[in-house]
Amino acid sequence: MAEGLTWNVYDANTMTQADIYGDVLCLLGEKYDRIVGLSADLAKSTKIGKFAEKYPHRFFNAGIAEQNMFGMAAGLALSGLVPVVSTMAVFTTMRAAEQVRTDICYQNLDVKIIATHGGISFGQAGTTHQCTEDIAIMRSMANMTVVVPADGIECGNAVIACIEHPGPVYIRIGRGFEPTCYENDTYGFEIGKSVEIVPGSDITLICCGITVLQAREAAQILKKTDGLSVRVINMHTIKPLDAEAVRKAIAETRRIITFEDHNIYGGLGSAVAEVIAESGKACAFTRVGIPDCYSLVGYPEDLYHHYKFDADGIVGKVREVMGKDFEEDENWEDGF
Amino acid sequence: MPLSEQEIAGLRQHARQLRQDILDVTFWAGGAHIGGALSIVEILVLLYYKYLSIDPKNPEKEDRDRFILSKGHAGVGFAALLARKGYFDFELLKDFNKFNSPFGMHLDKHKVPGLDASTGSLGHGLPMAVGLALGARLQKRQWLTYCLLGDGECNEGSIWEAAMAAAHYKLTNLITFVDRNRFSVDGNTEDVMALEPFADKWRSFGFIVHEVDGHSYTELSRAIEAAMKEKAAPVLIMAHTVKGKGVDFMEGDVRWHYGGLDSDTLAKTKQSLASTAKD
Numbered sequence A: 001m002a003e004g005l006t007w008n009v010y011d012a013n014t015m016t017q018a019d020i021y022g023d024v025l026c027l028l029g030e031k032y033d034r035i036v037g038l039s040a041d042l043a044k045s046t047k048i049g050k051f052a053e054k055y056p057h058r059f060f061n062a063g064i065a066e067q068n069m070f071g072m073a074a075g076l077a078l079s080g081l082v083p084v085v086s087t088m089a090v091f092t093t094m095r096a097a098e099q100v101r102t103d104i105c106y107q108n109l110d111v112k113i114i115a116t117h118g119g120i121s122f123g124q125a126g127t128t129h130q131c132t133e134d135i136a137i138m139r140s141m142a143n144m145t146v147v148v149p150a151d152g153i154e155c156g157n158a159v160i161a162c163i164e165h166p167g168p169v170y171i172r173i174g175r176g177f178e179p180t181c182y183e184n185d186t187y188g189f190e191i192g193k194s195v196e197i198v199p200g201s202d203i204t205l206i207c208c209g210i211t212v213l214q215a216r217e218a219a220q221i222l223k224k225t226d227g228l229s230v231r232v233i234n235m236h237t238i239k240p241l242d243a244e245a246v247r248k249a250i251a252e253t254r255r256i257i258t259f260e261d262h263n264i265y266g267g268l269g270s271a272v273a274e275v276i277a278e279s280g281k282a283c284a285f286t287r288v289g290i291p292d293c294y295s296l297v298g299y300p301e302d303l304y305h306h307y308k309f310d311a312d313g314i315v316g317k318v319r320e321v322m323g324k325d326f327e328e329d330e331n332w333e334d335g336f
Numbered sequence B: 001m002p003l004s005e006q007e008i009a010g011l012r013q014h015a016r017q018l019r020q021d022i023l024d025v026t027f028w029a030g031g032a033h034i035g036g037a038l039s040i041v042e043i044l045v046l047l048y049y050k051y052l053s054i055d056p057k058n059p060e061k062e063d064r065d066r067f068i069l070s071k072g073h074a075g076v077g078f079a080a081l082l083a084r085k086g087y088f089d090f091e092l093l094k095d096f097n098k099f100n101s102p103f104g105m106h107l108d109k110h111k112v113p114g115l116d117a118s119t120g121s122l123g124h125g126l127p128m129a130v131g132l133a134l135g136a137r138l139q140k141r142q143w144l145t146y147c148l149l150g151d152g153e154c155n156e157g158s159i160w161e162a163a164m165a166a167a168h169y170k171l172t173n174l175i176t177f178v179d180r181n182r183f184s185v186d187g188n189t190e191d192v193m194a195l196e197p198f199a200d201k202w203r204s205f206g207f208i209v210h211e212v213d214g215h216s217y218t219e220l221s222r223a224i225e226a227a228m229k230e231k232a233a234p235v236l237i238m239a240h241t242v243k244g245k246g247v248d249f250m251e252g253d254v255r256w257h258y259g260g261l262d263s264d265t266l267a268k269t270k271q272s273l274a275s276t277a278k279d
């Protein structure tokens, strides 16, 4: 991982999530002269504009033309450069899906994508700008690595890590106004390795993105009010998934809930479900996310509450799943 | 027929109202795409108060003319216009953007009466308009399809794919506008991704192009009437406009592509509107 790239955490706390990645990219630009930036008329809104200001000759604005932009990024990578591309998640993963899949993933190119406005973080903009399908789509493309940082600090870590991580990487963030979860960047971020942010033995909450902070708060509440020991895992990398952490959670807590700002189909919940099913072990399990519909319009906090992945909603879901039965497995002990 | 003085006075009145509404709804919404909503006011007003054959009491009337706002981010103004036309109660717009409101920044056909298509992702409107026009022709319907594009939106390849199809199928029942306000989000269109020679591009794709002042009812109306009579090729009306038109400190300032208004700024915008309305 790149050395000497720490930034002042106190600054980070006053910056938006997107600001942090803009600043980190500027620092990385000094260290790696092969990094080039691209956006599609959203340089300012996505904060890759910070890189554009610092390195105008290494930044290309493709205009409002996402398909061409991802094709261009593939070409730049074929020429030996490392393109970092940033636009909204919805236009990345759906408008330019085939360019991302065929030009970038199929050719296994070093293109790093920072997709903003993921999930319902821009809920008031309506369905055209919400993106609750991207994790599923990106996860299904061979060669792609998929990271959903919990906050701006983790996004900074992910951006640093992705540059030296071979092949295409998809980093999915929100609109940039989300609250911070981490106080510093030194908790040991590693692509593909989840972080247990709260230890616990009664139930495990596996989260990514904005739900990590919410689950941590819920765990505190549940400890106080229900005396529950709730484990919270920040599964920041959806692919490759840290299956070991999931298997450990099955064995040690036997109850798992996933929380994500995404359709319940195809995202974190599905990835975890696959591991549970293949483990052959019984486990009380529920996925929480957008229940296979287009989200309502509204500000994100109201919507997170409505879809039950804010702290309140998480508390309720945990109580529900604590009352749920799972079939006992006689050979439980010899499984792992 | 040229517009009468009286008609123009009436349209001006509607435009003044719509500009005020855009600012009020932006205030309620906590933020909206103000600049590009203000630049298309005359086009919308002229279409909705003069040319479109529609019935707000019967929004799904089969033979109505169709209108697609391809630059769907201007929904804040479009929604206000539909309310003033009587499709729904204007007061509903006070909830714009709020939890479970029918109105988000980009309007949803299933929630907003009067909308012919849901838009907001740029480059989708013209292809759908081509389909509507083809569908009308195939089913021997007389309705006309109108489509309004942003200039930055024309960076999208899908616009040119649709343009090719419109010319290929000689869709003279389709009338397309470009709101040529010369800005997108990141700056001037010519700096971000040059469009010029823009009108020539449309001509080379097989369109008949009329270039007009997009704030002049007389010029817009002349072009629309010419388009209605055109039988040889689809028509593109290149409407030269000012982003943020009507509010002096927003005009031509790309920072007002998207913004929120506090009550002080709202008051300033109203003052500016009142003073420009006099001339």
Ligand SMILES: Cc1ncc(C[n+]2csc(CCOP(=O)(O)OP(=O)(O)O)c2C)c(N)n1
Residues within 6 Å of the ligand: A040, A041, A042, A064, A091, A095, B033, B035, B036, B037, B039, B071, B073, B120, B121, B122, B123, B149, B150, B151, B152, B153, B154, B179, B181, B183, B184, B185, B243, B257
């Ligand atoms: C496919 C797609 N890419 C990006 C955006 C984000 N976006 C919203 S408005 C806008 C600029 C539009 O510029 P223009 O068409 O000129 O509209 P106007 O200046 O009239 O507002 C962009 C890039 C979008 N809505 N759709």
